[in-house]
Amino acid sequence: MTDLKDPPPVAAVEASITIPGETRSRVALAQVTVDLLRSLWEEHGPLMFHQSGGCCDGSSPMCFPAGEFITSDQDVLLGRLDIAVAGDPEQLIEFWISAEQFEYWSHTALLIDTVKGRGGGFSAEAPRGVRFIIRSELMESFSG
DSSP, rough: OTTTTSOOOOEEEOOOSSOOOOTTSEEEEEHHHHHHHHHHHOOOOOOEEEEESSGGGGGSSSEETTTOOOOOTTTTEEEEEEEOOTSOOOOOEEEEEEHHHHHHTTEEEEEEEEEESSOOSTTTTTTGTTTEEEEEEEEEEEEO
C-alpha cells in the first residue's frame, strides 16, 4: 500500500482515450491499484469507477460492480482501463466522472492510487480497509 507521505507512484496502466480530439490519456492506475482491482474483479466480476463532485465520499473515486451505478448524460467517460495480465482476455474497467467535476478538472490528469484507511462505504474496496485516492497532475493540453 502506498503511504500518503511516499513519493507519488508511477502509472502502471493507462486508460484508453475516449474523448474525441484528445491524444493523451486522462486517467491511469498505480500498480497497487491494479493488483487490488484484479482481486476485486475475482470477487465481484466486471467493475466500473465513478468520480462525482462534492464533499466527503463524493471526492474519492468509487468502484462498483459494472452497471451497479447508473451513468447518464451528466457523466463523462474518461477512459477504459484494462487490468488483465498480459496475454489474458481483456478486463476493462470504465472510469466515469460527473460532467460538473470534469469541467472543474478539465486540465488534470488523474492517477488512481490505493492507501490504507476507510473510504466510501459503498465502494467495493471499503471492506478491505483500503481506499482509492486520486493523485493529480496539471496538464496544459490533452491533444498534440
